[in-house]
Amino acid sequence: MSVAFEQWTNGREVPTLGTNAGAERLPFQTWRHFKEAFAPELVSRAIRECAIPVSRCIDPFGGSGTTALACQFLGVEPVTIEVNPYLADLIEAKLGSYDATALTRDLGQIIRTVRGDAEAHDLSWLPPSFVEPGVKERWLFSAPVAQRIESYRLAIENLTCPLHRMLFKALLGGLLVEISNVYISGKGRRYRGNWQLRKQTPEDVDQRFLDQVQQALYEIVRYSQRPHREYTLMRGDCREAISRASACDVAIFSPPYPNSFDYTDVYNVELWALGYLSSADSNRVLRQSTLASHVQVRRAFEPRPSSSPTLDCVSKMLHESRDKLWSHHIPDMVDGYFADMHGVMSALQKCLVANGEMWAVVGDSLYANIYIPVADILAELAPSCGFEVVRTEAFRSMRASPQQGGRAELTESLLIFRKVG
Template sequence: MMEAAAQSGSTHIAFRDWTGDRAIATVGTNAGAIALPFQEWRRFKEAFAPELIDQAATETSGKINHLVDPFGGSGTTALAGQFLGVRPTTIEVNPYLADLIEAKIAPIDVDAAAVAFGRVVERVGQSEAMTIPKFRGAPPTFVEPGVDGRFIFWQDVARRLVAYRDAIALEPDEAVKRLFKVLLASATVPASNIVVSGKGRRYRRGWQTRRPSPDVIDAWFRDGVLRALYDLRRFSDRKCRDYRLLRGDARQRVGEIDDLDLAVFSPPYPNSFDYTDVYNVELWTLGYLDSAQKNTTLRKQTLRSHVQIYRDMSFHGISSTTLQRTMQELEAASEKLWNRHIPAMIGAYTADMAIILKGLAEKLRANGRIYMVVGDSRYANIDVPIAAILAEISPGLGLEPLRVEPCRSMRASPQQGGRPELAESLVVLERR
């Protein structure tokens, strides 16, 4: 079913996808997976390919009944598990991403959704133009005039988004409402004055003279709904339709999972960047966030992988000579670091990952496995070998490291030259 082949430094898996055709995608990224079902609902540059779940299930001895992903993201693991006939459990702290995952994996009445789409469009057409579109609690740069002439949405575009948001909120079916909400969210960034990269937002080149029509919202939402309903109908007969979605901090909720056979996931990488920022436009536009306090609370529920807000970076009980050496090197180069908390962040991140791995190990059956894709970092030209560190601490958590293999090379930050030289690795652990 699978064929491994080396190509340009990346591990590739040939995999018969759900449409019956063969597709090639790297294990460490979802490159090439855009043609697969459900992948076009929102682009996830950082997601791994669904082939990895098939590889993990094939290589793990015994029957796979329960599959876990403590960092749900785009829902790749949960969705692939359903297609493979394996019951998935997913944890996701970001409320927008949690809704996106559930919209993909929960049963939905497609015919009812199609009728509801007509109602939503009709409400939007009959809505009265609001003087100022309201995004409760959002930053002042959210809507024109913004601050110092900089803003994310032109007012007429913002009005159309609010009209759709309010029309969707009137739908009585929670599954349909959730589906439409995440599909509208996917139209927000394309209709805005910004672009989102792997490390945050920036204004589009020439955005001041690029004024999109509110009609682009109509087109994006319509096309998104049609595409989603097509996927949901075509792939409704999956081998497994059961699932469990736990919303919240993975460090707290990992203890609530049932006994499992396999875990496949990719956690946030310790690159000092808060991934919550990538989704802030969707979070504020759709009302997932309505105050600065909620934004801060959400950030604090993520792994300590960033220093964009102040957090307690203390930790204890982690035994790793590689971690200790790396932190000492970073401390020695503290004057070159852009933030003095970076050395402690690396230790805190490792401690947080230890909580996740220990929680999984306690519920993992004998010979059950963990497959995780992790990325190394670099600060002041000092390498932070996260994959090696996590493999090193795993025996103390009841897990045996089987292999650490590079998946692909990530680009270093512009300050480090931007070259594709940071390793992204697949770490495979087994329960003793």
């Protein structure tokens, strides 16, 4: 294991590689909390145990940037694909190389601009629920706080260095939920208890932003000398982008699970408040560009692939139980999910070199007491995608959603496939 990687992770012991519990306190990972990520030690293990030497690694679902960042510390070139523009900027902000003096200068410019900004900004482009008075007397931000956030956003957009803009927007995004009247839980936003009594002020925004930036600047300087500084970040739908990636030795990733959790909704606050979304159309386009893992947006689902007997059985039961499901679209969504994953695996097989490996953390799902063993199905699909199954490992049990009884009965697994031929 790389000395730099051990310094970054502080040589910690992790109970399971399938969760990032504790990793949110690692340098760079504090910039925005992620509960969906896996442990960076999984990346280290995959690179260490891969059947061939690893010099380049691809992650088609970049997310929080765990794979890419860990690769840099391990001396491996990362190739990362991310469809969510906020997450793509966050990843690039973590991976980029900086001049501390220039960063400090741009921070000063932002602060001076915000302090001198007495103009009332037009916030009508935001969803009405974002700004006081909101909708039905509920809102995410008080009017003064929303104005201060917009002052920071505009000041950041005026910076000349693209990487600096990404960094400061990512850091601003990391504090938005904390200063809002909501928290992210389950399948969307929920208002905090007694949220009406929260009295966040523009000065709170100033202090939190400064604290966030100062901590990030320390981490950037402290870990500037990583074994590998180069990276490739591809923005867009991985189902189309993988074919454009350079040849890689290993793929390490965790795709969205077929649990009808719309991951775009998780970052809805940042996407709108930071200007990545500006209309219902742009929101719909982004949601339709993600893997078919949810039914929250109308879309056409591809038919299921034909090389998994387990999927055939599960799909038949779902379609026969359509009237018992909370959404009639769930059977088609599950079929489309495995069609998308079949396409992703097939594209990765072409991207990988001979004997290259795919390491994926996946989670099972459950609808109307019909269990969907995702790992088993993907293992059955693997040969038709050009992979042989090396092994599967059960990582942990996950709690089902409240709609499914909330029982801890869904398995999360590690899949290890090797390219054939």
